[in-house]
Amino acid sequence: MTKLKVYEGNEPTLKEAQAFVGGYVEVVNLKEDGCLLVDEEGLLKNKMINVAASDLYNKLYEGKIVGDVIHIKPDARREW
Numbered sequence: 001m002t003k004l005k006v007y008e009g010n011e012p013t014l015k016e017a018q019a020f021v022g023g024y025v026e027v028v029n030l031k032e033d034g035c036l037l038v039d040e041e042g043l044l045k046n047k048m049i050n051v052a053a054s055d056l057y058n059k060l061y062e063g064k065i066v067g068d069v070i071h072i073k074p075d076a077r078r079e080w
Contacts, residue, residue: 002050003068007076012037021068022047027080028065030056034077037070 005020017025017037026040036053039045047067054065072080 002048002053002066004050004052004071005068006071006073008073009076011072011076011078011080012070017070020070028057030060032074033059034072034074035080036065037072037080038065039067042067 003020012020014025021037021039021042023039023041023045025037028036028038030036033056036056038053039047043066045067050065050067050069053069053071054063056071057063057065
């Protein structure tokens with residue numbers, strides 16, 4: 001089972017993000033919906049599809065998001 005953690009008032013540090021996603025962090029820009037932080041090697045690690053994150057991603061693009069994901073809402077996004 002994959003998880004989607006949402007940040008609304010602040011954002012995680014790089015260390016926190018890496019610990020949650022389980023690897024190197026890749027930023028997926030969702031434009032006015034903020035961004036997703038994903039494990040950049042998630043597909044290589046054969047992680048399970050994250051349905052909630054994929055639904056957000058598919059509002060703008062086509063594809064699947066895998067593994068545990070952080071969603072940073074626009075009001076919380078600073079450094080990413």
